[in-house]
Amino acid sequence: MSDDIKVDKVFDLKGLPCPMPVVKVSKGIKEVEIGQVIEAQSTDPGSLTDFPAWARTSGNEILKTEQDDDVIKFYIKRKA
C-alpha cells in the first residue's frame, strides 16, 4: 500500500490476462463510493496502457501507478 493514499478496497487481479483486469476493475470500482479509492494489482503488462484508457473513458482517476517486479499497482479514485 502506498503511504500517502488511503485505500478503501484492494483488488487482486494478479495472473489474470486481458480482458479480465479491466472487466474486474470496472465492476469493482462500483463497490466503493464516489470519492473513495481502490487499489488494483495486476501482472498483465497490457494493463499499463489499458487502465489509463479505461479510466479516461469511464471518467475515473488514476492517482498513482506503482510497479515493483511483475506487479503493477493502480490507485484509482472513483469519480463517476
Place this chain on the structure above:
Amino acid sequence: MDMQNIENQFTELKSQLSALDKKAPEDKLSMVVFSGDLDKIIAAFVIATGAVAMGMDAVMFFTFWGTPVLRDAKKNVGGKDTFGKMFGTMLPKGMGQLKLSKMNMGGMGTAMMKSLMKKKNVASLEEFLAMAEELGVRIFICEMSMDLMGFKREEMIDYENLTFCGVAKFLEEAGNSKVQLFI
C-alpha cells in the same frame, strides 16, 4: 436586431441541437460475428466483454459460420431434412468443437492452444459466454443463417439476452453505434 429576432434564432438553434443529439452515435459496440473459428470467436468475446468494461453497450450478431457456435451441445432436435442433417453433422455443435483458423494440424494445434490458454489463465469460451451474459452483452442470431443451415431455435444455447433477427436489426444497432466490427 431586436429581441424577438434573437429569440427566434435561439429557438431554431435549440431544435437543431436536439435533432443532432438524436443522431449522435451511442456508446455502443456492434459486432458481426461471421466466422466460426475458435481464435476469431475468442477475439470477438474479448472485445465484447472489454467494451462493457469500458462502459459501452455491446451487441453481437452471429451469422453464417458464426451461427453453429451458439448451438447447445446438450440439445438434440429431430425433424430435419437432408441438408439440415448434413449441416448439423458437418458444422461444430457448440463452442467446444471449434477449431483454430490457422495451425489446427488435425486438431493438435487447437488442443495445444486450449491447454496453453488454461495455463495462462485465459478464460475459456464457455467462461467468456457466461461472463458476457452476466455483463449484459446482447446476442442476436441471424434467422436466415439458421434457416439455410437447418438449425432450429430449440437447439441454440440458453442465454438471457438472445434474440433472432434479420439484417435490419443489425443495421439499426450498428447505425447508432460508435464502434462497428466484422469478425
